[in-house]
Amino acid sequence: MNDVATTKRVIPDRLGTKTSRMLASWEILLLGVAVLIFIFNSFASPYFLNAWNLSDATFNFTEKAMIAFAMALLVIAGEIDLSVAAIIALASTAMGAAAQAGIGTPGLVAIGICTGLVCGAFNGLLVAGLRLPSIVVTIGTMSLFRGISYIILGDQAYGKYPDSFAYFGQGYVAWVFSFEFVLFIVLAIAFAILLHATNFGRQIYVIGNNEFAARFSGIPVERVKFILFLLTGLMAGVASVCLTSRLGSTRPSIAQGWELEIVTMVVLGGVSILGGAGTIAGVVIAAFVMGLVTFGLGLLNVPGIVMSIFVGLLLIITIAVPIITRRIREMSR
Amino acid sequence: MNRLLKNREILLIVIIAIMVAAFSTRAPGFASPGNLANIFNDTSILIILALGQMTVILTKSIDLSVAANLAFTGMAVAMTNAAYPDLPLAFLIVMAIGIGAFLGAINGFLVWALQIPPIVVTLGTLTIYRGMAFVLSGGGWVNAHQMTPTFLNVPRMPMLGLPILSWIAILIVIGAWFVLTRLPFGRAAYASGGNPTAAVYAGVDIGRTRFLAFVLSGALAGLSSYLWVSRYAVAYVDIAAGFELDTVAACVIGGISIAGGIGSVAGAVLGALFLGVIKNALPVIGISPFAQMAISGIVIVLAVVFNARAEKKAGRIILRNRAAPEVTA
Numbered sequence: 031m032n033d034v035a036t037t038k039r040v041i042p043d044r045l046g047t048k049t050s051r052m053l054a055s056w057e058i059l060l061l062g063v064a065v066l067i068f069i070f071n072s073f074a075s076p077y078f079l080n081a082w083n084l085s086d087a088t089f090n091f092t093e094k095a096m097i098a099f100a101m102a103l104l105v106i107a108g109e110i111d112l113s114v115a116a117i118i119a120l121a122s123t124a125m126g127a128a129a130q131a132g133i134g135t136p137g138l139v140a141i142g143i144c145t146g147l148v149c150g151a152f153n154g155l156l157v158a159g160l161r162l163p164s165i166v167v168t169i170g171t172m173s174l175f176r177g178i179s180y181i182i183l184g185d186q187a188y189g190k191y192p193d194s195f196a197y198f199g200q201g202y203v204a205w206v207f208s209f210e211f212v213l214f215i216v217l218a219i220a221f222a223i224l225l226h227a228t229n230f231g232r233q234i235y236v237i238g239n240n241e242f243a244a245r246f247s248g249i250p251v252e253r254v255k256f257i258l259f260l261l262t263g264l265m266a267g268v269a270s271v272c273l274t275s276r277l278g279s280t281r282p283s284i285a286q287g288w289e290l291e292i293v294t295m296v297v298l299g300g301v302s303i304l305g306g307a308g309t310i311a312g313v314v315i316a317a318f319v320m321g322l323v324t325f326g327l328g329l330l331n332v333p334g335i336v337m338s339i340f341v342g343l344l345l346i347i348t349i350a351v352p353i354i355t356r357r358i359r360e361m362s363r
Numbered sequence: 364m365n366r367l368l369k370n371r372e373i374l375l376i377v378i379i380a381i382m383v384a385a386f387s388t389r390a391p392g393f394a395s396p397g398n399l400a401n402i403f404n405d406t407s408i409l410i411i412l413a414l415g416q417m418t419v420i421l422t423k424s425i426d427l428s429v430a431a432n433l434a435f436t437g438m439a440v441a442m443t444n445a446a447y448p449d450l451p452l453a454f455l456i457v458m459a460i461g462i463g464a465f466l467g468a469i470n471g472f473l474v475w476a477l478q479i480p481p482i483v484v485t486l487g488t489l490t491i492y493r494g495m496a497f498v499l500s501g502g503g504w505v506n507a508h509q510m511t512p513t514f515l516n517v518p519r520m521p522m523l524g525l526p527i528l529s530w531i532a533i534l535i536v537i538g539a540w541f542v543l544t545r546l547p548f549g550r551a552a553y554a555s556g557g558n559p560t561a562a563v564y565a566g567v568d569i570g571r572t573r574f575l576a577f578v579l580s581g582a583l584a585g586l587s588s589y590l591w592v593s594r595y596a597v598a599y600v601d602i603a604a605g606f607e608l609d610t611v612a613a614c615v616i617g618g619i620s621i622a623g624g625i626g627s628v629a630g631a632v633l634g635a636l637f638l639g640v641i642k643n644a645l646p647v648i649g650i651s652p653f654a655q656m657a658i659s660g661i662v663i664v665l666a667v668v669f670n671a672r673a674e675k676k677a678g679r680i681i682l683r684n685r686a687a688p689e690v691t692a
Binding site for chain 1: 419425477478484486487488489492502581600611621651653654656657660662663664666
């Protein structure tokens with residue numbers, strides 16, 4: 031929706047000091063929201079401020095956030111992947127089938143991750159290789175991947191995972207810090223380095239801002255996009271391992287609707303849906319905000335579907351507020 | 364011959380005809396007029412929704428909230444019917460269209476006035492509208508015995524050999540064709556998707572056009588909500604879950620370009636019928652209904668690949684037109 035005719039490019043007279051710019055940044059704003067929700071929750075429910083409860087709350091978002099990191103890179107590059115939840119389902123089904131055949135934990139993890147990679151490569155091939163619009167391609171592959179799960183499983187479910195497999199979703203590294211939470215932190219750092227401190231990261235921004243210029247600058251646009259889809263598939267595979275391990279069973283409807291929550295997380299984190307802007311820090315804070323909101327509402331006995339109203343409102347309001355304030359500022363000028 | 368094959372609509376008709384012929388070798392009677400009329404009737408709601416979706420896609424937007432809109436409006440209409448059985452049906456239908464149009468207008472307003480990308484807006488309202496359906500109903504169901512006979516029977520009533528539901532779809536198809544090809548709004552919709560910059564210079568208000576497209580899509584979703592609830596004789600929170608993807612699929616199969624500006628009413632209708640034939644054929648030829656999702660997935664992917672081939676013009680691209688980005692989301 032890049033209406034060239036209507037976009038205004040204003041160069042401000044003064045950039046402002048470094049601190050004032052930082053205070054006005056999206057990440058700080060979001061951090062404020064997170065703190066407010068935290069304070070509100072601890073007043074609203076006596077069960078909130080408890081190390082173990084808070085640790086449980088992290089499970090609400092760690093798996094989604096892992097995918098959100100990769101999705102953030104993809105969105106910054108101007109693409110999107112709506113098939114991530116379906117990849118989780120397919121990877122989980124593959125692991126389930128393998129577990130029934132008696133394959134051990136390392137094999138299961140490898141199968142889950144490889145399924146994710148294959149799905150990601152398939153998306154990447156269609157989008158980068160054939161230059162198709164990612165939004166429709168991944169709507170299609172979303173039906174395809176989950177559809178394969180339905181063909182394999184129908185209305186059945188896989189259970190019977192080996193005991194040691196439970197560690198990824200239920201194990202703790204130290205005290206209240208779960209394996210998933212530690213993995214989430216490690217991945218956050220890895221993705222932050224990849225996006226903010228490598229050539230590859232710069233290339234992602236350039237492609238998102240101006241694909242045309244990127245091509246002329248010699249950036250292998252298609253290769254970068256393919257790698258990003260591969261990365262997103264990989265993270266969906268990893269998330270699938272964690273989720274399957276946590277639930278201990280697989281149904282074809284596993285992780286239904288997650289693609290929307292993951293996109294919400296990315297956009298809430300300040301990543302521009304039009305591409306070209308966004309940070310991993312923002313996505314991390316957004317993950318906490320969404321986790322805290324759903325957990326707090328859960329403690330107040332709000333049903334899941336009503337929570338989704340809040341998530342939807344959060345998405346629209348967080349995008350609308352900066353636009354409205356900018357509009358007001360422009361008008362008063 | 365070559366040019367004939369390049370025409371999407373004719374190609375689709377041929378493919379659908381071949382499919383029907385192939386299925387009828389496995390299941391005699393599949394190609395009988397009665398069964399074909401059944402398939403059309405069964406696909407009516409998808410056709411109506413696909414036409415709304417098409418209008419939105421033409422303007423370079425997308426409406427992912429249609430199914431959630433349908434669920435909320437359907438619940439509201441069903442509950443009203445259950446609570447006040449004396450209200451005339453016409454009032455309920457107007458109410459359904461009104462609520463649907465209002466929900467569509469919310470989408471349109473956010474896209475128009477706040478310039479939020481349509482995919483973000485409708486992803487948000489998708490969860491909100493379905494959540495509202497839950498809040499409205501408290502998670503309860505409205506069952507057939509709570510609805511009045513008129514409410515349930517009108518769309519099924521035969522008229523000139525077809526149920527009224529089919530006739531409504533036919534009317535909407537004609538209406539959509541008229542609006543998109545004979546009214547200024549239709550021209551504006553094609554222009555604002557085909558080349559936004561040129562459209563602005565030509566005096567087209569893109570924002571307003573998008574707003575109206577969303578209102579139209581919402582109104583059609585509202586109408587469909589009544590048809591859906593009365594056809595399946597039940598209303599609950601999860602009705603039509605995921606159906607928004609079917610409407611997008613119908614459009615993509617019908618050759619409507621997701622980048623906006625390209626597509627025809629006939630294409631959208633044929634795209635919907637294509638899906639309808641497959642959906643009705645699977646149980647007949649003994650394929651598990653669980654395979655349907657994967658098949659529509661494959662069909663969507665193939666259709667996108669095919670569209671890209673068809674839209675590609677012969678010759679070498681020297682400079683891509685910056686004003687009309689090839690990929691939009």
